[in-house]
Amino acid sequence: MEADEQSSGEHGACAAADGRPGDGSRAELDLAQFLPYRLNRLADRISDELERMYAERYGINVAQWRVLAWLSHSDELTAKKICTYTNMDKARVSRAIQALEDRGLIYREPSAHDQRVHDLHLTAAGEELLASLVPDAQAWEAELVATLSVGEYRDLFNAMGKLERQLERIGQR
Amino acid sequence: MEADEQSSGEHGACAAADGRPGDGSRAELDLAQFLPYRLNRLADRISDELERMYAERYGINVAQWRVLAWLSHSDELTAKKICTYTNMDKARVSRAIQALEDRGLIYREPSAHDQRVHDLHLTAAGEELLASLVPDAQAWEAELVATLSVGEYRDLFNAMGKLERQLERIGQR
DNA sequence: GACAATTGGTTTCATGAGAAACTATATTGC
């Protein structure tokens, strides 16, 4: 039943309370066709795999990884910006930054114009770690998407973009 | 920078250590084009929204919701099966089941053939709750995917399916 | 210039999740 392909609703999302009229008709939801569920489960599995790799080979967790990744291509970064970019809680970001600093992978310098803010930078050790981590991550991703055609891959990103924008629209109401 | 559309790799995944030869070339990773990151962030946001709805209107969390949803269309369910279907930890499932039982939304009966196993069923109250929750969830999903065409929607599910299968293949090695 | 209101970031606290230990039942090998 995991994979049964029913379809009826606008998008084949099926799973309506399939109103057999009168009887004790049950509200059914086919999770396999419910986007939030499918997306979440997929993302979780991918995340688990990658997390394991990060942890085993480099001793960092996902939050730390994200901070490093953002640092890798923008050197004008503060905790706040990372929060907005990554959608992570500021406490989580704060802890990730602290851990990375303790390990000497990044350093902070107080911003010239605002004493509350610290500018974040990679150390040499941080760059070194990224230099070996990034190709690993990319190789893994490449293997993951190996069965998608270039078009499918592009469409997938497009769809995700649309969903994110729609989510934004829904959220601010 | 959040949305800049670079592309170079096989799939436009860009973000290679863009080997400026010789210099202190940096390993860069464009998270915006990194599938695990994008997927995770999207799934997280969707999950957050839905979770809020479940909690506010029905006082249940995601784990409980998943148990209910699976129960809604298969009445031959055990904790173990829910674990495999949903990919959730057995402790998490156990707690969800307990909470639902405490609230009188489901009941357990010891299986006839194996005393370790409990068969799970919705109570009348459980069915009632689902009858109002499921349409809510579907309406929300419908709004989320409103900007996708039917084709895009189908392709998205296809892509997710392929990724899941590929993940399986990668995992068992 | 002083007092209120904001903002960036850290810390404290409570909660949920996974790992591993544990219990009780079933199954297998002999």
Place this chain on the structure above:
DNA sequence: GCAATATAGTTTCTCATGAAACCAATTGTC
């Protein structure tokens, strides 16, 4: 038939996370 092993499910322990309190610096507003 009985010891050894496996399986379903629960409980304990630890840890990461998010919410809220908090601190320090900054930006109004009068």
